[in-house]
Amino acid sequence: MLTCKSCSQRYDLSQNIIRCGCGGILENDIQSGDISEGPSIWERFRDFFDLDIETDFSLGEGNTPLVKSNNIADRYDIDLYFKNETVNPTWSFKDRGTFTGLNRAINLGYSKLGTVSTGNMGVSVAAYGSRAKLDTNVLVSSTISENKIKQIAAYGPRIIKVKGDYGQLYFESLDLGKEKDIYFLNSDDPFRVEGYKTIGFEIFEEMIPDHILMPTSSGGLFRGIVKGFRELIESDLLSEMPNLISIQSEGCSPIYRAYKEGKENIDHWDDPDSVAHSIENPYPPSGDGVLRLVKKYDGTILTVDNDEILAAQKELAEDGIFAQPASCVGIAALEQLTEKGIIDEKEKVISIITGAGIKDVSSVKVNDNTKSCKMEDLKDNL
Ligand SMILES: *Cc1c(COP(=O)(O)O)cnc(C)c1O
Numbered sequence: 001m002l003t004c005k006s007c008s009q010r011y012d013l014s015q016n017i018i019r020c021g022c023g024g025i026l027e028n029d030i031q032s033g034d035i036s037e038g039p040s041i042w043e044r045f046r047d048f049f050d051l052d053i054e055t056d057f058s059l060g061e062g063n064t065p066l067v068k069s070n071n072i073a074d075r076y077d078i079d080l081y082f083k084n085e086t087v088n089p090t091w092s093f094k095d096r097g098t099f100t101g102l103n104r105a106i107n108l109g110y111s112k113l114g115t116v117s118t119g120n121m122g123v124s125v126a127a128y129g130s131r132a133k134l135d136t137n138v139l140v141s142s143t144i145s146e147n148k149i150k151q152i153a154a155y156g157p158r159i160i161k162v163k164g165d166y167g168q169l170y171f172e173s174l175d176l177g178k179e180k181d182i183y184f185l186n187s188d189d190p191f192r193v194e195g196y197k198t199i200g201f202e203i204f205e206e207m208i209p210d211h212i213l214m215p216t217s218s219g220g221l222f223r224g225i226v227k228g229f230r231e232l233i234e235s236d237l238l239s240e241m242p243n244l245i246s247i248q249s250e251g252c253s254p255i256y257r258a259y260k261e262g263k264e265n266i267d268h269w270d271d272p273d274s275v276a277h278s279i280e281n282p283y284p285p286s287g288d289g290v291l292r293l294v295k296k297y298d299g300t301i302l303t304v305d306n307d308e309i310l311a312a313q314k315e316l317a318e319d320g321i322f323a324q325p326a327s328c329v330g331i332a333a334l335e336q337l338t339e340k341g342i343i344d345e346k347e348k349v350i351s352i353i354t355g356a357g358i359k360d361v362s363s364v365k366v367n368d369n370t371k372s373c374k375m376e377d378l379k380d381n382l
């Protein structure tokens with residue numbers, strides 16, 4: 001069943017609903033079970049899904065490597081790992097949740113799919129919608145870059161550039177979806193969050209960290225990973241929650257602001273201005289949910305600025321990973337976290353590297369070592 005996190009109203013899974021009538025976010029019941037054997041994550045974690053899963057539509061999402069850091073780990077004297085989500089089918093963790101959300105839409109009998117996104121989610125929904133032969137609609141903001149729109153267009157969905165308040169478009173799409181029979185699989189859909197749980201399960205299969213660093217925008221990723229760990233605890237597989245650390249970009253940090261001011265509800269962030277475009281949601285629909293979870297588990301929320309983010313992008317490259325700016329905020333926060341004593345020497349830390357750098361190369365500077373020469377002069381230039 002689904003439960004509203006604001007008014008506690010319960011909904012049967014046969015009911016076609018994405019958000020509670022009161023406006024609150026919905027969450028699937030906490031599941032419990034055991035981890036099974038098998039190559040695909042949908043086989044291994046099948047006990048934890050109250051959903052009929054059609055694996056023919058899978059693109060092999062998940063099963064991403066946990067990569068040990070050498071260089072950054074040495075710098076901070078910690079035991080650091082990257083959960084490398086850049087190797088998913090459309091190069092971000094969004095694919096895990098798009099796959100479970102797609103299955104929900106199909107279970108409910110939908111033949112039309114939609115999403116509101118300027119970036120990774122639009123690409124992901126376009127790919128899975130195409131594979132499942134659904135009529136797919138991606139609503140983007142009118143200011144979307146040429147580079148981003150092409151990544152979505154490659155899969156052939158209907159793309160609509162919408163002028164107007166982009167935050168409002170989320171709510172508008174849910175209303176129009178009802179009217180037009182389109183399942184709008186947006187950022188914090190309860191079944192999208194179910195897919196993100198698998199990151200928590202995969203981490204648990206390999207190790208139990210002391211701290212987990214999560215870039216946070218709408219809050220779906222944070223909610224999903226935490227739900228995964230809660231279900232492991234509920235199943236007596238894990239004894240306690242790792243320390244939860246949510247990181248926002250300073251130029252758009254409505255959840256951090258509410259946390260710092262001791263509020264229970266977030267307010268709209270005017271004028272977002274960040275290099276980390278994938279985490280620039282000015283009015284995160286799961287913002288209040290993240291605040292509740294951070295409080296409940298005594299976690300932390302903090303921010304990093306643009307310079308710190310771009311420096312972290314370079315640092316990650318020193319460890320061999322090219323990630324997009326939004327994915328680098330966890331690494332950018334390490335200095336603050338170790339200085340404040342939130343992370344101690346030698347502790348086990350996992351940073352979720354959410355999406356690939358190759359999606360947007362505009363923030364990369366071609367370094368001073370780059371030069372040109374004639375072939376006959378090559379010998380003198382090496
Ligand atoms: C979507 C996204 C995030 C943030 O996830 P939320 O569920 O919106 O909090 C972080 N990094 C990247 C690369 C993303 O695409």
Ligand SMILES: [Zn+2]
Nearest residue numbers: 004007020022
């Ligand atoms: Zn409600």
